[in-house]
Amino acid sequence: MSRAVVVIGAGASGTAAAYAARRAGARVTVVSERPGATALASGALDGADRATRSLGDARVEVRSFLGELGIWELVDEGCWVATSSGVLRSSRGRDRAVLDLSHVARGTIAVLGVARRGWDAAALAKAWMSDPWAFARGLRFEPIESDVLRRASEALLPDVDFAKCHDEAERKGWLVDRLRSSVALRDKSAIVMGPWLGLESDVAGGLSAALEKPVGEPLSPPGGIAGARFELARDKLLAKIGAERVSGSVRLVGADGLRGRPRVELDTELIVEGDAVVLAVGGLVGGGIAWEPEFGGAGFALSFAAPAVLAIGGERLSPSGSPHGALFERFAWSGERGRAGIERVGIWTDDKGQVRDAQGDAIAWLYAAGDAVADAPRTLLDAVRAGLAAGGAAALERG
């Protein structure tokens, strides 16, 4: 009988772990409750952390996973994308709806002026054009007004809802006709549109093919559409590979004694048993780790009972001596050099992603991946890489 793997968390690392475990032949159950850091995706795949620029041997597997997920593209030579804050930045990859400026020919890029609140094409064009990278590449941006709203109420529709309208084939065709009929767009080398090019379908790709020039979005602002696209793509992928989904909040992860079968207990009183468990629970953002500043604690704690311990910088967290509890300011984002403690505190693991117990010994059946791991780079690609590794390892019978 094949091994059973329980993955806790359905963000980037949890989805990758489920995928890898399933590929290795295990039966997989994914337990998840609420959105985490991946739901904050902007549409850019990292570029942030220099240390993880190289995925090394994992590249092939990461690429094949992203291919299955179907919304994110890894770009070997890197890409350049526009942000809604008005600057251009590099990235290791992108949401397929995001315009990659490094493949746009020298010339003028249209920024589609649409009368929707929060979208100021003129300001964005001006800001992007004055970015040094655009200047060096000979790229210009020009706001081009175009009425692509069908109803006045669409001016106030949230990006996600407006994007959903564009999943309909009829609306897509109408949009293509609209854009085609614009004389001002004809000589432009590319078109930047608002972050509403479809939720489930590849609207940007369709427009690019129909108009014979790159069409895409800038990165979405926090909590924007890129996260919503991930959630839909994830649900499809997990269904496709036949992973079982369980919804609920985890209360305990454990195994009785040395021989006991690992189990995951939920608030709903449901118990899921397996041969191995992957903690892809996220850090503070995902809710796997919580701040609990009571007396005698270390401040941070796992949000459920498990044989895991927390660490930062390779050392276990120790209790604070203050009778009023630990001080958060020691971990907060200070704006000074180095990553803040809130981004580094996590589960103590060995270098293979296996969780250590309080004595520092690896627990055979327990793995962790993604933001939940101490000192892991908080990047999407690393979360995917670690998830694939942990899921693959969890699916293997150990000697």
Add this chain to the structure above:
Amino acid sequence: MSTPRSADVHLAVIGGGINGTGVARDATLRGLSVALFERNDIAFGASGNSSGMIHGGPRYLTDDPNITRTSCLDSGYIQAIAPHLLFRVPFLMPIGPVGTERTPINLVDAFFEAYDFYQPLKRGKPHTRLSPDDLFRLEPGLFGGGGASAAGLTGGITFDEWGIDGNRLAVANAVDAAERGAKIHTHTTVEQVLRVPSDGAVRGVRVRDLLTGKSSVVTARAVVNATGAWGPLMARLAGISSHATRVRPGKGIHIVFDRRLTNFAIVATAIDGRQIFIEPWENVSLLGTTDDDFYGDPDDVRATSEEVRYLLQGIAQVFPGVASARAIGTTAGVRPTLYDYGPNEDVLSRDHRVIDHAKDGARGLFSMLGGKLASYRIFAEEATNQVVQYLGAAVAPCRTHTTRLPGGEKVVAKGALGARMGIDAIAASRLVYRHGARAELIAECVAEKPLWASVVCPCEPVIEAEIRHVIRHEMARTVDDVARRTRLGLGACGGMRCAARCGQIVAEERGLAPRDGVRQALRFLARQASTRAVVVGQVQAQQEALSLASVRAELGPLLEEDE
């Protein structure tokens, strides 16, 4: 009076707090030519980080009744010149149990009887003595809502004060001075106060713009040092003894909560017997304040978690609900209290004094020491009188108590304005609070550019047109400056949803590279995070991580660059 022949201006004012902007306005109104230099931003220090009240100071009644009288009188004048900026803050003072005023209620009652004598000066209502039942009817959250069961509760007193936005008050003074011809230079530090070698008289200042790096000399016949806690630094730059401008800096902090937790300000007693209070203020609640001798750098004052815990412990005795309330940040400022060695911080005089440095060999240099928000106008009048006397100038008399501040000219109908601009009632009401009649100018802007009605900061809320207005007409030069003037990014989300967009607008308006706008936004976010970090509770910790993660998701390498 026209510009003096021998100098660029009659008067150089150093410091853009309430005292500096007050003097600049007064002197300009009297016909002097004025240049003001502020090292950070208008109201950056004590003025913008006060308790946001122009209270009459009942605290000073026993030792210093004159302070109470001037405070009340001037509080009344401020109402007359800036009615839009004021809001009533009724206070409750429970009496009896641990954590409250312990003086017998008859004595407290008699004390406020005396305070009532001054209330009419500021259109304040007389106090009322309350039974325990009255207290709980007015504020059911007192003592955890346990009814009149709180041990030893004998009743309480309610009295009346006025709230104000100190940032807006200082900005209104600066804008008025500027519109009447004064030159206001923010983010411009004074590097030296220049003096005539032969007789030591001041002849101007050498200044440097900290954003552009440009230095210049501005000659002036008189210089007013209105730098508050920075006073000793100014003395040194003028080449006189730093003892000549000695103050006893007292740090005070407030904790900011995400909403109005009460309808009344509630007075409590901290563990060391000091009086503290929680106060509904604009959209938030302020819990304050501490008063501790300060030995640090006034450019970088921050609340610490010790101070936060001290205040929380104190107020929780009377209003336990505070323990589960959501704190969204802290403010910290340094009071430039008059120097005295010996007394406890709390009993130091809140009086003010104008020092003529002729006695230190520097004719034409005057320092404003001490003072409080409520009496800034009379303080500015006294300082301007001395300057006028020194210059021997024939000028108009002081008019600052009768001439309305910008925005105070007339009452604006909020509802109609909001409907015309296509913004919701709350946004319109906040806009009119901050700008008074000047909100009409912002509405005109929106009429021309309807997209500028878009809400940039949803917490406060702040619309795009207001951001552009404060950059164009209120001397805002950075994202932080915009936040001080509009309260953008100071709400529950800590700027996560608006800082980047605001940086983009600042960069566009000021012709900066967009990257500089992003950097300003990141600096603002980091500073906001540091004011929250000392109070963070369980839910907020996750919020902190969320905000950092979302900034990283969008800006990626740019964030690393800025770190």
